[in-house]
Amino acid sequence: MRDIQLVLARYGVWARDNSGVSWSPIAAGFKGLLPTESSKVESCCDDDGLIVDAAVGRLAAVRKPEEVTLIMLHYRFGLSKREIARMRKVSEGLIRQQLQVAEGFVDGCLAMTGAVLEMDAYTQKIRVAKVA
Template sequence: MRDMYEVLDRWGAWAAADSSGVDWQPIAAGFKGLLPHGKKSRLQCDDDDGIMIDGCVGRLRNHKLEDYELLIAHFVIGISLRCIARKRKCSDGTIRKELQTVMGFIDGCLAALDVTLEMDRYVQREPVAASGEMIREKLAAK
């Protein structure tokens, strides 16, 4: 299972470094004057992965513009979720839930395309829930 936050963070670094050739807006709507990440040493995805994720981001833009703007503001420009929440006059919990939806959309898009990313070996997430056998072993040990 991919860690979609890590996937999108690497894609955002790649897109911010002008590797994509896609002209993402330098300032998301309503966030003019806030400083972006800059060109710090953020881990980037490779061009093939970046272009594939760009396609999914383009679909998101056509589907729900506000979610697209959240994605660009946070992952490409580097605006904190708390700052985005302040700008939208809502709680940061609300923004985090919206971001989860965005990450699910991109993950679903990649799954529908049956895509294996080059960065998959670096962005795998450990399963949170223990298997039934592990639970039985722990209960038996008590």
């Protein structure tokens, strides 16, 4: 079972880094040699990013567009749930519930498609065996 919040956090960094077309000041072939802006969370690879992006796109097509907005605000732009709640003038608990539904949908899409992500080795929830 993967930790969908960690998957979405890595996806958010990937989406932020890969959005828009811009000129790169680094010569072709040398990208990645210079350190980029540091982030608390690592990015995912392009293949994983595209897979998760498809699941988020499915969320936009099937569910409410507000849920996609929540995922983008929280994971891509780094706004806290409290900040989002203040912006929308609703309770933080409501934002938490809506975000949890959106995360569950994306996790379900990934599970239903049988997607195997490269980052799965790092995003697995550790199961602790209960001793009776």
